[in-house]
Amino acid sequence: MNTTFNERLPKVDHLFIPFIVAGDPHPDVTIELALALQEAGASVLELGIPYSDPLADGPIIQRASQRALKNNMTLEQAMNLVGKMREKGLNIPVVVFTYYNPVLQLGEDRFFTLAHKNGVDGLLVPDLPYEESEHLREECQQQGIKYISLVAPTSSKRIEKIANNAQGFLYCVSSLGVTGVRDTLNEDVLGFLTEVKQYSKIPVAVGFGISNADHVRLLQDHCDGIVIGSAIVRKIEELNEALLLPTSRQKALVEFKGYVETIIAPIKPCEV
Incomplete structure (x- = not known):
């Protein structure tokens, strides 16, 4: 029997959910980056699937997708x-972050296999409205796969x-527009998170634009949980x-891990 999402999920005060793009800058390196993120305290890994028309992705993740697509x-x-x-x-949960077209092309049966x-x-399928x-949510539930809602x-x-039907964790988008590193966050997001938490029976995680420890302190x-994508992908690019x-490579991985730990320092995961 497959290990479930909840069985793999660490028991921590705050979830740290990093995002990286599969194949950037090389498939073998993606594996090493995932392990480094786990060592840094990641609770869940979001693995982005490169796509040629990424509607929700800002320029940083778009460039990462282009690099990964060159690696086929x-x-x-x-x-x-x-x-x-x-x-x-x-050994932490892995959530595949993909647009719907690749799933459609692969076939849902093949995906679940x-x-x-x-x-x-x-x-997580960002371009599929709730x-x-x-259909896909129900199929995921039958297959023991968590369908992550935005x-x-x-x-x-x-x-x-949306909150009543969410699985795994509920992904709150902190700001409108595409993903990307932002200098400041709109403090209206705090009221939005308070409202969402009134309804959600599962962890509420927030992402889009979170790129430094000050952002984490504001939101914690x-x-x-905190989702960090573009800031991490930008460091990989650097x-x-x-x-x-x-x-x-090993020296770069150490630098990468240290950078990530600096961002998440306010919620540095500790077992509870």
């Missing part, structure tokens, strides 16, 4: 990469409905050459 990374290969991560010692084979725990996701400030009257008392060279 696909949804199927990315899911097999999770299996290799498991073999190397990754690969998910069970490789230890994939969750699925009202159009019922809720945004514009969700307004739909927040309670208003949510159960270390690109060093990560690709076997002679400098």
Whole structure:
């Protein structure tokens, strides 16, 4: 029987949920980055699938997707990469972050077969509106895969409905627009998080634009988890050459891990 999302989820005060792109800057390096994030305290790994038309992704993640696509990374290969991560010692939940078209092209049956084979725990599809996701949500539930729902400030009257049907953790989008590193966060997000937590029976995590320890401090008392994507992917981009060279990779991984630990210092996960 497959290990479930909840069985793999560490018992911590705050979830740290990093996002990286499968195949950036190279599939083998993706495995090492995932393990470094686990060592840094990651509770869940979001593994982004490179896509040629990423509607929700800002320029940093778009460039990472382009690098990964040059490595011929696909949804199927990315899911097999999770299996290799498991073999190397990754034991936290892995959520595949993909647009719906790659799932459609691969086929839902094939997706779930690969998910069970490789230890994939969750699925997040940012371009599939809640009202159009019922079939996939139900199939995920039957297959023991958590379907991660997004809720945004514009969700307004739909927040309670989305929260009541959410699985795994509820992903709150902190700001409108595409992903990206931001200097400041709109403090209106605090009221939004308070509203969402009224309805959610599962952890409420917030992402989009969180890029430094000050952002984490602002949010930590208003949510159960922090999602960090663009800031992490930008650091990978900065270390690109060093990560690709076997002679400098370990030093680059140490620098990468230290950078991540600095951002999440206010919620440094500790077992409870």
